Amino acid sequence: MQSSAPGPVTDRIRAQLAGLIGFDTVSDRSNLPLITHIEDYLASFGITGQRIVDATGQKASLWVTIGPKDKPGIVLSGHTDVVPVEGQAWTHNPFEMIERDGRLYGRGTTDMKGFVATCLAMVPEMQRAPLATPIHLAISYDEEIGCVGVRPLLEMLSRAPVKPIGCFVGEPTQMELAIGHKGKHGVRATFRGLASHSSIAPRGVNAIEHAATLIAEISRRAAQIATDGPRDALYDVPYTTFLTSIVQGGTALNIVPDRCVIDFEARGLGIQESSDVTGAVVAFAKETIEPVMQKVDPSCGIDFEEILEYPALDMPADHSWVTLAKKLSGRNDHRKVAFGTEAGLFVSMAGIPAVVIGPGSIEQAHKPDEYVELSELAKCAGFIERVIAHCASEGAT
Secondary structure (H helix, E strand, O other): OOOOOOOOHHHHHHHHHHHHHOOOOEOOOOOHHHHHHHHHHHHOOOOOEEEEEOOOOOOEEEEEEEOOOOOOOEEEEEEOOEOOOOOOOOOOOOOOOEEEOOEEEOOOHHHHHHHHHHHHHOHHHHHHOOOOOOEEEEEEOOOOOOOOOHHHHHHHHHHOOOOOOEEEEOOOOOOOOEEEEOEEEEEEEEEEOEOEEHHHHHHOEOHHHHHHHHHHHHHHHHHHHHHHOOOOOOOOOOOOEEEEEEEEEOOOOOEEOOEEEEEEEEEEOOOOHHHHHHHHHHHHHHHHHHHHHHHHOOOOEEEEEEEEEEOOEEOOOOOHHHHHHHHHHOOOOOEEEOOOOOHHHHHHHHOOOEEEOOOOOHHHOOOOOOEEEHHHHHHHHHHHHHHHHHHHOOOOO
16 A cells, blocks of 8 residues: 655656656556556545446456545546557667656656656645545546446446545646537448459459448548638647548458448537537438449448547636636636547536546647656646635535
């Protein structure tokens, strides 16, 4: 069990982050050892949380309340999973944190164990404060594969008799305030063709070539959206993006391929726009590509499957939660981010207003030798300190 001695906050953040990085929590692995690690640390302060375990029993989210349990509180939310390291040229063990020149290196340092570590490091301050408003920690799993793990937790909160006031999702924004992010809809298209010898290719149905027709249409529509579609200048990419990401098909050079699978995605500005964009191209394929395939052989066709979906976040700039976030972050400005987070789900599933604010830069996420600046974590600690002070003040709402 870890020590509960306060100590300098940066030292505590280092220790917490080193501990979290040491757990390999790539999304295809269990996060239970990490959850147990956090529970043991919280137990040293007499704090217990609630596990929300998935159907496999191998993963869990953790819901923690510090302060009064019968009042609406403020949520600090982060995920425990990280993206894979295979095929990346790391210069050191990615699951061992190292420090160089004020930077802390390791998989997940910026996305987003750095935020979780800072929250845990500030638990002594939370515990000592006379909190009139509780502080909640929402620690999830499988965010990287579609914001999966937070959903059961949010279903629980949607039914709770007391609902939180609002949520800060600590994804990396360099501690800038993000009031919006794009939504995403991912689709898999499986083309069922008809194999034949390549010398009699016209008697077959070439699944790859028909898939290429759809890929070209996706590219055409993406360019059209970029030129003529809705725009929002608060985003770094101020329009909806649309692309094919994965293509798999074919077995041999002299065989007309009878199968090709493509994955494509839209990241839309609005709550519904992502699925509207993908839905339109699915309709195009069914109306124009599939009949051509079935003219040769009726058994051919295209099967579509939704593989990922999460909603956009679009908080009004004048919302009271945004106003409070600006006060606590010491900022008057706001922005929107192209990457997805769990914040949109807090709003859509549980009716909890949310914004995104966290240490580190998204530019470092998912890369080899991922790092977060220690100065960023210190800024985050200052933000959490102001959250604590707000929750300890009279009538904090």
